[in-house]
Amino acid sequence: MDLSQxxxxxxxxxxxHFSRAASKLGRTQAAVSQTIKKLEGDLGAALLDRNSKGVIPTEAGRLLYDYARRLLDLRDETTQALRQLDTLTAGRLVIGANEQTVTYLLPWLERFIRMYPAVHVEVKRCRASDVPAEVLRHSVELGVISFAPPEAGLHALTIATDAVALVTAPHHPLAGCASVSIRELGQETFIAHNVVSRYRLQVVEAFARHRTPLRITVELPSIEAIKRMIEAGIGVSLLPRLCVAAEVARGQLAAVPVREMRLARKLRVIHRQPSSLSRAAQAFIALVRHPEPENTSPESTRPENT
Incomplete structure (x- = not known):
């Protein structure tokens, strides 16, 4: 027994009626009769009563009809769902990222959602160091990180670069400087994220190389909280420029380059083999490969196989 039967x-x-069924299906009446006969033989039950007025299902036929109708409807629903996935009129895209990298993603996410409003997009918050493993475990389909993934089996596409800057309140004495030296920051009160990251370790190492104390007196769980504390004049921080671009443009914060701190961050979208990606993930990757949205500082995108 199969779906065609x-x-x-x-x-x-x-x-x-056999003849009307044959006409509907585009088959000969003999072929329809043969199919029914084989089906009855396979099931070992009479399915139809034939008379001069046509055919009516037997008790076994009525039972089979209910299940057959549901199976055919399910087939049609499945076909439609797959077609919607292929045309991106349905689907789901899960991206793994930490709080900082989400900021970079927002312009692209906005464009993607406008282009494919029927696709459900979820950004799963992860520690940056955990993102590659989440991608390999299929917990997320795409990941966004600011370092080259060490794990084998991942592909990476660089979509933007950013630099770390000293972020202060607008009225801070250093706010108007063209640049500052690490040695000028030894007496500053620093506010830091309470999740230790690769970039934070690089900052600590840079201060140690210049024999300058790094006075972290406040640690907070989010970039937004850090920005609000800086704005209130509680302290300063070293943050990626794009994380504070909007506040700097509005005059709420100032961003000052630190001369000895050339911590250029490359933002990468990572994924498994392209052939295993959903249509939604493929569309997102295609989007970030093309001219980038406003409010980012991307370099030319290129794949990096690791």
């Missing part, structure tokens, strides 16, 4: 059987029951 059930399709013939359902047509005969609904049309109540």
């Amino acid at each position: 059930l399709e013939v059987f359902v047509a005969v029951v609904e049309e109540r």
Whole structure:
């Protein structure tokens, strides 16, 4: 018994006549009759009563019809769902990122959602160091990180670069400087994220190389909280420029380059083999490969296989 046989059987029951069912299916009446005969033989039960007025299902036929109709409807629903996935009129995209990298993603996410409003997009918050493993475990389909993934089996596409800057309140004495030296920062009160990252370790090492104390007196769980504390004049921080671009443009914060701190951050989208990606993930990657949205500082995108 297969779906093609059930399709013939359902047509005969609904049309109540072999010839009308044959016409509906585009087959000969003999072919329809042969299919029903084989189906009855396979199941070991009479499915149709034939009389001068047409055919009606037997008790076994009525039972089979109910299941057959549901199976055919499910087939049609499955076909439609797959078609919607392929045309991006449905689907789901899960991206793994930490709080900082989400900021970079927002312009691209905005464009993607406008282009494919029927696709459900979820950004799963992860520690940056965990993102590659989440991608490999299929917990997320794409990941966004600011370092080259060490794990084998991942592909990376660089989509933007950013630099770390000293972020202060607008009225801070250093706010108007063209640049500052690490040695000028030994007496500053620093506010830091309470999740230790690769970039934070690089900052600590840079201060140590210049024999300058790094006075972290406040640690907070989010970039937004850090920005609000800086704005209130509680302290300063070293943050990626793009994380504070909007506040700097509005005059709420100032961003000053630190001369000895050339911590250029490359933002990368990472993924598994392209052939295993959903249509939604493929569309997102295609989007970030093309001219980038405003409010980013991307370099030319290129894949980096690791």
